[in-house]
Amino acid sequence: MAVAVSRSPLIEVQQVTKSFPLPGGGRMQVLDGISLRVDEGEFVAILGPSGSGKSTFLRIITGLVPASSGQVLYRGRPVAGVNPGVAMVFQSFALYPWLTVLQNVELGLEARGVPAEQRRRRALSAIDMVGLDGFEHAFPKELSGGMKQRVGLARALVVEPDVLVMDEPFSGLDVLTAENLRSDLLELWIDRRIPTRAMVLVTHSIEEAVYMADRAVVLSRDPARVVAEVPIPLPHWRDRDAPEFKALVDQVYALLTTHHKDAEAHRALRQVAGSGAAGSGAAGPGPARGGAAGRVRQLPSARAGALNGFIELLEEADGRADLYAMGSRLQLDLEDLLPIVDAAELLNLCRVSAGDVELTPTGLAYAQASVTRRKELFRQQVLACVPELERMLAVLRSKANHRMPREFFLDILERRYGTAEAHRQLETLIDWGRYAELFAYDEASQTVFLES
Numbered sequence: 001m002a003v004a005v006s007r008s009p010l011i012e013v014q015q016v017t018k019s020f021p022l023p024g025g026g027r028m029q030v031l032d033g034i035s036l037r038v039d040e041g042e043f044v045a046i047l048g049p050s051g052s053g054k055s056t057f058l059r060i061i062t063g064l065v066p067a068s069s070g071q072v073l074y075r076g077r078p079v080a081g082v083n084p085g086v087a088m089v090f091q092s093f094a095l096y097p098w099l100t101v102l103q104n105v106e107l108g109l110e111a112r113g114v115p116a117e118q119r120r121r122r123a124l125s126a127i128d129m130v131g132l133d134g135f136e137h138a139f140p141k142e143l144s145g146g147m148k149q150r151v152g153l154a155r156a157l158v159v160e161p162d163v164l165v166m167d168e169p170f171s172g173l174d175v176l177t178a179e180n181l182r183s184d185l186l187e188l189w190i191d192r193r194i195p196t197r198a199m200v201l202v203t204h205s206i207e208e209a210v211y212m213a214d215r216a217v218v219l220s221r222d223p224a225r226v227v228a229e230v231p232i233p234l235p236h237w238r239d240r241d242a243p244e245f246k247a248l249v250d251q252v253y254a255l256l257t258t259h260h261k262d263a264e265a266h267r268a269l270r271q272v273a274g275s276g277a278a279g280s281g282a283a284g285p286g287p288a289r290g291g292a293a294g295r296v297r298q299l300p301s302a303r304a305g306a307l308n309g310f311i312e313l314l315e316e317a318d319g320r321a322d323l324y325a326m327g328s329r330l331q332l333d334l335e336d337l338l339p340i341v342d343a344a345e346l347l348n349l350c351r352v353s354a355g356d357v358e359l360t361p362t363g364l365a366y367a368q369a370s371v372t373r374r375k376e377l378f379r380q381q382v383l384a385c386v387p388e389l390e391r392m393l394a395v396l397r398s399k400a401n402h403r404m405p406r407e408f409f410l411d412i413l414e415r416r417y418g419t420a421e422a423h424r425q426l427e428t429l430i431d432w433g434r435y436a437e438l439f440a441y442d443e444a445s446q447t448v449f450l451e452s
């Protein structure tokens with residue numbers, strides 16, 4: 001049975017942008033001109049590459065974070081501060097460890113000034129609804145992950161929000177627990193056992209989106225824009241093996257992989273590498289830059305070992321594979337697989353088009369090479385495609401002792417990317433540089449150095 005769709009908008013996001021200040025000055029733009037409408041009766045899933053700004057977008061809808069420009073309307077009125085019609089479920093559960101299940105669930109109502117007796121009654125009913133009857137007085141540490149997320153769900157549902165927004169609510173759970181919670185939530189929704197009028201789910205699982213939602217919104221990255229909205233007109237309960245289900249998964253998959261890669265930016269990056277910018281004598285690793293706007297391009301977070309494994313798998317599949325099929329065969333989420341594919345493509349070892357991945361001639365030679373030859377090829381490719389590594393080398397060569405503390409490079413990257421991403425970028429750079437034998441790294445002293 002499908003939920004009847006009427007046409008009045010509950011949430012309208014209009015041309016929202018968001019940027020964050022960078023420690024070294026300047027700003028990093030995360031969202032760019034995002035518009036989205038969520039109607040009564042709709043279940044909308046939002047998909048996008050890791051770090052594209054999905055959580056930031058949800059937080060703007062809930063009013064936890066202000067937009068830099070643009071606005072969010074709730075029932076036609078601009079939202080200033082916390083959105084009164086929305087409650088959120090977090091991936092990390094976000095429970096207070098010193099409060100019982102009941103107290104955690106009551107919290108949302110307390111904030112809304114609901115009298116104590118009513119609070120208790122409603123909280124008990126919400127706990128019952130999510131299947132936690134009997135655990136009212138337990139503390140979070142006594143609960144499994146799935147039960148904790150049920151508390152998170154009860155805490156959001158107890159306020160009877162018009163719109164329930166969920167930020168990867170199932171991704172911290174094991175496969176079976178996630179599946180169990182997914183169907184329980186869907187049952188509450190489909191059978192209208194909750195007064196919630198719309199659902200917004202951020203997920204990195206395409207299958208989850210196609211299984212649950214009426215519409216999938218696909219975001220790009222750097223900065224995030226809406227690249228497509230895919231209607232999912234299948235009745236519930238859906239059969240994951242049905243050809244029409246698979247066709248929708250494939251369609252979203254192709255959209256995500258195509259836009260995720262931003263092939264243009266990669267091409268520009270290679271041009272920068274080839275144009276001598278690498279030897280420009282810059283004082284440290286700068287960002288990879290792509291496009292006329294010169295925006296920051298991050299290196300995908302994938303270790304050389306993972307990249308090797310992926311190239312070998314691809315060669316075993318005769319040099320060509322459907323990424324989605326490969327992901328499910330390896331039981332890997334898109335989230336896990338795409339950075340590796342992205343890295344392989346950046347190094348010109350494979351090419352991706354519309355969800356299919358294919359080895360390039362260099363990739364084939366790489367897959368078939370001996371260990372030593374493979375390292376040589378890797379070195380050749382990273383030097384051609386990752387100017388940051390050349391810059392790190394220039395710094396190390398310029399020092400009399402050819403050594404530099406990790407912190408030095410981190411400092412420079414932080415000014416570009418912010419702290420968390422700078423750590424990820426440097427980890428990848430050091431991993432690639434070490435595998436390519438461009439430099440060595442001493443873990444104990446956290447020093448990057450050239451071997452004599």
Ligand SMILES: Nc1ncnc2c1ncn2[C@@H]1O[C@H](COP(=O)(O)OP(=O)(O)OP(=O)(O)O)[C@@H](O)[C@H]1O
Nearest residue numbers: 020030049050051052053054055056057418420421
């Ligand atoms: N408060 C903040 N200050 C600075 N940068 C931030 C802040 N919040 C988010 N960012 C940056 O914005 C970008 C998008 O982050 P966000 O968590 O919204 O992405 P996401 O798509 O939800 O990521 P993931 O899929 O990994 O959960 C990241 O580069 C992140 O580092």
